[in-house]
Amino acid sequence: MAHHFEPLANDLILRTARGEDVERAPIWIMRQAGRYLPEYHEAKGHRDFFECCRNPEIASTLTLQPIERFSGLLDASIIFSDILVVPQALGMVVEMIDKKGPHFPHPLKSPHDGQYSKVLHKDVDVEAELHYVYKAITLTRKKLKGRVPLIGFCGAPWTLFCYMVEGGGTKLFIESKKWIYRHPEESKALLQKIAEVCVEYLALQVRAGAQMVQVFDSWAGELSPSTFKIFSEPYLAYISKHLPGKLDEMGLKPVPMIVFAKGANFALDSICNLGYNVVGLDWQMDPAEAVKIRGDRPIVFQGNADPGVLYGTKEAISETVKEMVEGFGGGKRGWIANLGHGITPLVKPDDLRFYLEEVQRLTSK
DSSP states (O other): OOOOOOOOSOOHHHHHHTTOOOSSOOBOOTTOSSTTSHHHHHHHTTOOHHHHHHOHHHHHHHHHHHHHHTTTTOSOEEOSOOTTHHHHHTTOOOEEETTTEEEOSSOOOOTTSSHHHHHHHOOOOHHHHTHHHHHHHHHHHHHHTTSSOEEEEEEOHHHHHHHHHHSBOOSSOHHHHHHHHHOHHHHHHHHHHHHHHHHHHHHHHHHHTOSEEEEEETTGGGSOHHHHHHHTHHHHHHHHHHHHHHHHHTTOOOOOEEEEETTOGGGHHHHTTSSOSEEEOOTTSOHHHHHHHHTTSOOEEEEEEOGGGGGSOHHHHHHHHHHHHHHTTSSSSSEEEEESSOOOTTOOHHHHHHHHHHHHHHHOO
8 A cells, every 4th residue: 555645845854864964953842743732722622632643634633733833943743643542452441631641440450450461462453453543644644745754653662561550640650660570571571562563553654654753762761770671672672673674574665763761861872772763862861971972873862952941031942952952063963853852731832933943043054
């Protein structure tokens, strides 16, 4: 099923991700399609969050909103979806509770609760279960008309595992820690199952039209250096190793892969060896230090301003961008500008606009 899309007018981020010299740093923003935009609320209306994800027309409209508002300032779009569609495909119920976030009414309590075995042994039809994501991607590519590339994504196995056992967001990670310290082998089996689904899910996103993919390990920082090596790293590596082969099987070329292990700066050296083209950094990593750790490896960095700077003055934003540009080496090679995590809901769109303009201004010199 080959799709025909208009040629790309702006391939800056793809050239950067491939390690080429470029005219300036490309930029996109995690959660750039979202609640900080007034038009997001208008388009969403009274629909439930997951209803928006499951409606390709709405999802594509939301994806395009920042591209249209910040025309010429963003170098990529990212499909409007959620990492928790994967647990849904695995047979778990996930609800989005207004002002509280995601909620699993029946989280995985232990390897003996019955649901664990069902999830582990489910023969997941990833194509059928998540068909609405692929439809949204294809529709968005058509609507983009080649303006900028489209990024697809999934949650990392460890982060999805946390949600599946905690039942939602958490500050303490009690259930996750119980699982890995009481049931390490059963935890690894579940992480492997999730990783296999992620590979197929990302490959199908690429077939639908995604031109880059990102793996979000939002809870990586909850692990210690030793447990990160056991419960996160092998499954991130599984995805990067098997996705290109899966694409090849489908008659598709490989696409640039980004990994973002938030809070795992302690593991940056080994993350640079996981097989991803691009490594995302959070705002707690000093860019110059990251560049030193990278050494001469052909890894591109992405990030990493504190999202909170967008609540500051223009002077504070300019200073942050200047430090970041200098730390990453000027922006002509090896760096995709972003924030160090997603944009937060109360940011004024004009303050994000100023941030985008400053990145362009200071990296075009």
